[in-house]
Amino acid sequence: MGQNETAHAPTDDVSGETEEFDPIGTLTLIAIYFVILVLSWVYIYYIEFLGRDLIVVG
Amino acid sequence: MHIHAYEKIWLAASVLLILFLLGSVTYGAVGPGVAMVSDTEPTIDPGALDEDERFSEPRVEQVGENEYAAYVVARQFGFQPDPIVVPANSTVTFYVTSADVIHGFEVAGTNLNTMVVPGEVSEITVKTDEPAEYGLICNEYCGAGHHVMEGKVNVVSQAEFESSGGDGE
Amino acid sequence: MSEAIEAEQTFADKFPEEARIVRAALLSSFFALALGAIFGIIQTLHRTDVARIIPSTDYYTVLTAHGVFMVISFTIFFLVGLFTWAVVRSLDRPLLNTKITWTWYGLMAAGMTMTGVSILAGFVDSIDMSADVLFTFYAPLQAHPMFYAGLAVFIVGSWIAGADFFRTWLAWKREHPDERIPLQTFMVLTTMAMWYIASSAVAASVLIFLLPWSLGLIDQVNPTLTRTLFWFFGHPVVYFWLMPAYLLWYTVLPKIAGGRLFSDPLARVVFVLFLLLSTPVGIHHQYLDPGIAEGFKFISMTNTMFLLLPSLLTAFTVVASVEYGARQRGGSGLLGWLTDLPWRDPAFTGMMLAGLMFAAGGFSGMVNAGMNINYMIHNTIWVPGHFHLTVGTAVALTFMAATYWLWPQISNKPIYSRPIGLFQVVLWFIGMALMSNAMHAQGIMGVPRRTAEPEYSGFDYPTMFGGFEELNIQIAIGGTLLFVSTVLFIGNLVLTMGNPKVSGLAESLPPALSGPDDAPRVLDSLRLWVGIALTLVVLAYALPLAAIINRGGLLGPGVGTYPVWLVSTLDALAGAVTPLVGAVGDAAASLAEVVR
Numbered sequence: 001m002g003q004n005e006t007a008h009a010p011t012d013d014v015s016g017e018t019e020e021f022d023p024i025g026t027l028t029l030i031a032i033y034f035v036i037l038v039l040s041w042v043y044i045y046y047i048e049f050l051g052r053d054l055i056v057v058g
Numbered sequence: 059m060h061i062h063a064y065e066k067i068w069l070a071a072s073v074l075l076i077l078f079l080l081g082s083v084t085y086g087a088v089g090p091g092v093a094m095v096s097d098t099e100p101t102i103d104p105g106a107l108d109e110d111e112r113f114s115e116p117r118v119e120q121v122g123e124n125e126y127a128a129y130v131v132a133r134q135f136g137f138q139p140d141p142i143v144v145p146a147n148s149t150v151t152f153y154v155t156s157a158d159v160i161h162g163f164e165v166a167g168t169n170l171n172t173m174v175v176p177g178e179v180s181e182i183t184v185k186t187d188e189p190a191e192y193g194l195i196c197n198e199y200c201g202a203g204h205h206v207m208e209g210k211v212n213v214v215s216q217a218e219f220e221s222s223g224g225d226g227e
Numbered sequence: 228m229s230e231a232i233e234a235e236q237t238f239a240d241k242f243p244e245e246a247r248i249v250r251a252a253l254l255s256s257f258f259a260l261a262l263g264a265i266f267g268i269i270q271t272l273h274r275t276d277v278a279r280i281i282p283s284t285d286y287y288t289v290l291t292a293h294g295v296f297m298v299i300s301f302t303i304f305f306l307v308g309l310f311t312w313a314v315v316r317s318l319d320r321p322l323l324n325t326k327i328t329w330t331w332y333g334l335m336a337a338g339m340t341m342t343g344v345s346i347l348a349g350f351v352d353s354i355d356m357s358a359d360v361l362f363t364f365y366a367p368l369q370a371h372p373m374f375y376a377g378l379a380v381f382i383v384g385s386w387i388a389g390a391d392f393f394r395t396w397l398a399w400k401r402e403h404p405d406e407r408i409p410l411q412t413f414m415v416l417t418t419m420a421m422w423y424i425a426s427s428a429v430a431a432s433v434l435i436f437l438l439p440w441s442l443g444l445i446d447q448v449n450p451t452l453t454r455t456l457f458w459f460f461g462h463p464v465v466y467f468w469l470m471p472a473y474l475l476w477y478t479v480l481p482k483i484a485g486g487r488l489f490s491d492p493l494a495r496v497v498f499v500l501f502l503l504l505s506t507p508v509g510i511h512h513q514y515l516d517p518g519i520a521e522g523f524k525f526i527s528m529t530n531t532m533f534l535l536l537p538s539l540l541t542a543f544t545v546v547a548s549v550e551y552g553a554r555q556r557g558g559s560g561l562l563g564w565l566t567d568l569p570w571r572d573p574a575f576t577g578m579m580l581a582g583l584m585f586a587a588g589g590f591s592g593m594v595n596a597g598m599n600i601n602y603m604i605h606n607t608i609w610v611p612g613h614f615h616l617t618v619g620t621a622v623a624l625t626f627m628a629a630t631y632w633l634w635p636q637i638s639n640k641p642i643y644s645r646p647i648g649l650f651q652v653v654l655w656f657i658g659m660a661l662m663s664n665a666m667h668a669q670g671i672m673g674v675p676r677r678t679a680e681p682e683y684s685g686f687d688y689p690t691m692f693g694g695f696e697e698l699n700i701q702i703a704i705g706g707t708l709l710f711v712s713t714v715l716f717i718g719n720l721v722l723t724m725g726n727p728k729v730s731g732l733a734e735s736l737p738p739a740l741s742g743p744d745d746a747p748r749v750l751d752s753l754r755l756w757v758g759i760a761l762t763l764v765v766l767a768y769a770l771p772l773a774a775i776i777n778r779g780g781l782l783g784p785g786v787g788t789y790p791v792w793l794v795s796t797l798d799a800l801a802g803a804v805t806p807l808v809g810a811v812g813d814a815a816a817s818l819a820e821v822v823r
Contacts, residue, residue, distance in 0.1 A: 020062075021554075021740065023489070023547035025562055027064045030543055033586060034071055038078070040590050045082050048671060049600045050090055053190070054168035056602055058093045058151065058183035059492050060745050065543055072539040076532045083528065083597050092599040094514060094521040097774065101518070101784040134789075159789050160365050160450055162606050166673030167689040169602040171515060175450055176367065177784035178517040193686030197606035197675035199361055201368065201791065202284040205680040 095172045099153070099179035107131060107157050118144055126150045132174045133157035135203040137194060141210035144186055145219040151183040162197035165211050173198060186213045237733040238316055238636045244325050245315045246637040248332060252308030253630065253637075255336060257717060259300030260623075262343075264713035266293035271662070271706030274681060275699035286679030287359040287791075288349035294362030295346060298618060299381070300339050302468040305626050307335070307388045309471045310415045312637065313478075314392050316736075317409035318399040327391055334384030341377030345370065349791075359791040361677065363461065364437070366453045369790040372441040375433045382426050382433075389419035407743040408751050410491055411478055417498040418470040420757050424764060425463035425506050432456035440788070449783030451518045451775050458509035459768060466505040468618045470498070472625040476545045476578060479629060482736050483575045484568055486552025489544050491739035492746030497544075499750060500537040503760050504530060507767030514601040518778055523771045524598055530767065531596040535589070542586060549579070551740065573648030577628020580656040581621050584663075588616030591667060608681070609670020612663045620659045627716050628652050634723060635732040643722035651715040654708055662705025668692040669702075 061069075086092045107113040112129045116138040121127045126148055131138045133156065144150045154163045154174050161174040172180040189212075196207035214222070239246040266289045272278040273286055281289065315322060322328055342358070348371075349357035358370035392415050396408070408416070436448045436456075477494045481487050488494065510527035513519055550564055558564025569575045591613035594600055604610065631648045635641055642648060672688045672695065674681050681695075688695045749755065778784075 021489075021551055023062070023064060023543075023550045025550045025553075025560075025564055026543060026547040027067070028561055029546060030068055033542070034075065037075065037590055037593070041079065041082070041593060044594055045086070045597065045600055049169070049603045050086060050092075052167075052169045052603065053187055054165060054170045054184040054192075055090060056093065056169050056182060056184050056599075057091050057149070058181075059747055060490075060741055061493065062490070062547075065490070065493070065540075065547075068543045069536075069540065072536055075539075076535055079532055079593055079597065080529060083599055086599045092602070094524055094598060095517050096521045096524075097518050097778065099517065101778050103785040105785050105787060158787060159368050160454070162675070164606065164673065164675065166686065168673070171602045171605050173513075173516045173606075175454075175517055176786045177449070177779055178451065180517040191686065193673075193683055193688075195673075195675055195683060197678075198365075199287060199290075199368075199677045201789065202287060202359070204287070205283055205678045208683045208685055210685055 092169075093183075095180050095182050099181050101177050102155055102179055104155070104157055104176040107155065112153060113155055118142060118150075121151075124148045128152045130154040130163070131157055132161040132163060132196065132207075134159065134201050135196070135207040137163075137196075137207070137209035140194075141212045142194065143212045143214055143219065143222060145216045146186050146189045146213050147216070148186055149183060150186055151181060154180045154182070159200050160198050161200050161207070162195070164195050164197040166193040166195055168192060170211075171197070189213050189215050189218075235730065235733055237639055238312060239639045240733070242315050242321055245311060245322055245328075248322075248325065248328050249308045249312045249637045251332060252304050252311065253634075255332075255339075256301050256304035256308065256626070257720060259296045259304065259339070260713060261717050263293050263297035263301055264710055266290075266296070268706060268710040271703055271710075273679060275703040275706075276680075276682065277699075277703045283679035285350060287361065287677075288346065288357065290677060291349070291359055291361050292343075292346050295342060297623075298362060298464075298468065299378075300343075302471075302618065302622060302626075303381075303385060304335065304339075306467065306471045307332070307385065309474065309626075309629075309633075310388070310392060310419075312633070313411040313474060314395055314415050317411035318395065320395070320399050320402070322391060322395050323398055327387065331384045331387035331391060334387065335381050336384075338377045338379070338381030338384055341373050341380065343377070345374040345377065357791050363457060365457070366437060366440070366448045366450050367786050367789050369437075369441050369788055372438060375438040375441055379430065379433050379438065382430050385426070386423065389422060392416065392419055407746070407748075410488075410494060410739070410743065411474060413495055413751065414470065414474045414477070414498050416753060417502045417756070418467065418474075420753060421463055421470075421502045421505050421760070422467050424757075424760060425460050425467065428456045429460035432460075436782075441790075445782060447783050447786050447788060449775070449779040449781060450786055451516065451779055452772070452781070452783070454516070455510070455513065455519075455772065455775055458512040459506065460509070461512060462509040463505035465614070465618060466501050468622045470501065472581070472622045473497070473541060475625055475629045476541070476582065477548075478736055479632060480545065480575070480578045481548035481552055482734070483572060483578075483632060484549040484552030485556045486548055486550075486554075487737040488739035489547040489551060490741040490745075491743045492741060492750065493540060493544050494739070495743075495746050495750045497537040497540055499756050500534075502756050503763060504534045504537070506760065507763045508534060510767075510771060511596055511598075514598050515605045518775065519771060520774065523774075526767065528596060528598045530763075532593075535593065535596075538585075538589065542582075542589075545582065548740075571645075571649060572631075573642075573645055573652050574628045574632035576649060577631070577652030577655075578625050580652060581624035581628065584616045584624070584656065584659060585621035587663075588613055588621060591616065604670050606676055607670035608666045608674050608676045611676050612666030612670055615659060615663045615666070619663075620655070624652060624655050624659075627655070630716075630720065632734075634720065636734065638724070639728040639730065639732060640723055640726040641729060641732060643719050643726060647715055647719050651712050651719065654712040654715070658705045658708030658712060660705070661701050662709065665693075665698040665701035665705065669695065669698050 116131045118128045156174045156176040164171040192211045194209035345358040348354040356371045358374035360370045508531040511531045553564035553567045556567045558567030
């Protein structure tokens with residue numbers, strides 16, 4: 001494969017030789033990220049923002 | 059098109075997350091009733107504020123039972139009136155406009171925050187709580203003296219508000 | 228395709244003229260980075276009151292210079308250089324006509340010089356020129372005409388660059404009628420298509436309103452209209468900065484990790500989503516603007532939230548590609564593979580740390596996208612805290628890290644010191660972690676962005692995650708580390724340029740695990756996607772723009788003109804600040820007279 005592999009990507013090389021790869025580590029990492037995102041959002045929106053003085057009502 | 063099963067799970071989780079965020083914002087709007095600064099006020103001639111009934115004399119006045127209106131002018135580099143005195147435990151609607159460039163109107167550490175654009179009037183209503191003193195700052199760059207543009211919003215007891223003449227000056 | 232021969236050839240060997248252009252663009256980019264870093268450190272130390280070596284009125288000149296040099300020159304020069312490399316490399320064919328290429332490079336350099344001079348002249352009182360209007364140049368603050376003219380020339384240069392990429396691709400297509408668009412070229416073309424749509428608005432704003440106004444041909448402009456046109460461009464431009472980083476994460480990072488891209492089709496989907504969704508979202512920068520209906524703001528928020536999708540998908544695909552690399556290298560376990568990655572390689576570690584910071588920036592970005600929660604953070608220092616994670620690290624650190632890999636390919640010169648490179652990228656990460664974290668915390672306290680002196684005389688900020696002063700110290704330390712990191716980067720690159728040329732530096736990029744033939748053909752139909760993107764833009768902007776023009780008129784509801792470039796006026800304004808406290812109204816009214 002040279003510099004222009006994507007232009008001439010031979011299909012057998014791409015799909016043939018590689019068996020299914022299960023990125024379980026990625027799924028784990030991204031699940032942790034998801035939990036952090038949700039918890040941070042709940043804190044910042046429901047506690048920090050909605051709990052402030054001078055609630056804007058109109 | 060082949061998509062790995064894990065990636066499908068993540069895609070679904072991502073869409074759920076987005077819906078959860080949109081749901082939160084919608085809850086804030088209909089539950090606690092947080093409304094946005096909007097296009098409710100007509101435009102105004104920023105060069106003729108001294109002929110305007112509301113802004114020629116920036117002030118706070120009572121407009122209903124426990125309801126007050128604060129007419130505020132922002133200009134390089136200060137706010138009028140200063141301080142803005144409003145009564146505690148009441149509903150106050152701020153009408154803020156600019157006499158020159160774009161400014162910000164932010165009561166530091168609270169949710170009271172709006173852009174102030176010349177030619178437009180920002181209308182924003184808040185419920186005040188107990189008496190407190192807040193810093194008021196311009197949070198949009200407005201020229202070389204931007205950093206000195208500050209004021210105060212003083213929430214005072216009803217009695218103190220009335221004894222001060224109730225005009226916010 | 229004989230591997231033995233091709234593996235010996237670097238990009239510089241195969242395409243020497245193109246390699247020269249890529250180097251020129253990258254060096255212009257890093258020159259801007261160096262300037263931006265100098266203004267960055269002055270600004271950080273001034274704002275935090277550690278060292279105030281300039282008067283506070285000059286702070287805004289520094290701030291304008293930092294913003295424009297970093298997010299216009301540094302990012303976009305890198306982008307055109309990288310894209311030139313990516314198009315030529317992935318099509319494996321030279322550019323059609325390098326005279327055109329040098330023309331756009333020359334226009335961009337000339338335009339940026341004009342704009343840069345107009346900004347820097349703000350430091351010299353004897354020159355009646357200044358552009359202290361910051362990166363957003365909101366009217367009715369007015370810069371010297373050369374500021375706007377330079378921006379226009381720069382943008383036209385970038386348009387010709389895009390045309391250069393499209394023409395080269397069309398030529399390739401005639402030679403390879405039945406082949407899929409190579410992935411890197413696909414990324415370049417979708418990004419440039421997005422750029423044409425986005426930059427049209429700011430070009431219109433500059434050419435129709437701001438430039439004639441600064442020349443005195445028209446008396447006034449509508450501030451809400453020019454502001455809205457700015458943000459029509461101002462949000463997609465952040466993706467314009469980000470897409471080159473994405474290109475590197477998708478196509479170079481997996482290779483450095485020892486693996487290959489997880490999915491070519493999904494990468495294409497992600498770039499198509501950015502083309503479609505980047506532009507119809509700009510109003511989310513105007514959530515707190517009067518004169519724009521709440522409904523338009525809500526629509527903009529919905530679009531913005533869905534724009535999270537391509538980035539979340541990218542997180543998965545890129546991490547999975549890296550995991551594949553780690554497992555190829557013998558990594559095992561649920562997370563144990565993380566130790567089997569080339570962490571000593573500055574290109575790898577830099578890009579990974581950049582991606583990690585981008586994940587953190589995803590959170591503050593969600594908050595920025597939330598409509599009503601903007602009351603809490605709008606125009607506070609939270610916002611620059613956010614974009615120093617995204618453009619300031621995800622983009623900037625990726626560019627620097629990738630340079631450690633790319634520069635040998637385009638120059639045949641090995642990097643002077645990879646250990647210094649590694650130290651440099653880690654230092655950037657630590658500096659930014661300190662600075663950005665403290666900026667977010669101060670933002671929640673209500674500390675504003677874009678001010679020379681965030682401490683006020685009349686009140687104190689509420690104390691939350693540490694006091695205001697403590698957080699200032701964190702910001703100052705973080706900013707200093709970032710400056711040192713930039714100096715190390717530039718120094719390392721300069722020494723690299725002094726290295727002798729060697730052979731054997733060539734590295735090829737492997738194809739994806741799931742290749743392009745797995746992607747539906749329709750993904751490559753650029754006409755279709757551009758058509759849909761334009762439709763979405765019309766849907767998102769036609770009514771708001773009509774409403775804004777209907778309210779204030781094309782040229783605004785009687786708004787005055789406030790040039791920042793008359794030095795005497797500036798001094799008068801600055802001098803008038805103290806007496807203003809008592810008699811704001813009178814003083815300002817007379818000042819307004821002076822200005823007019």
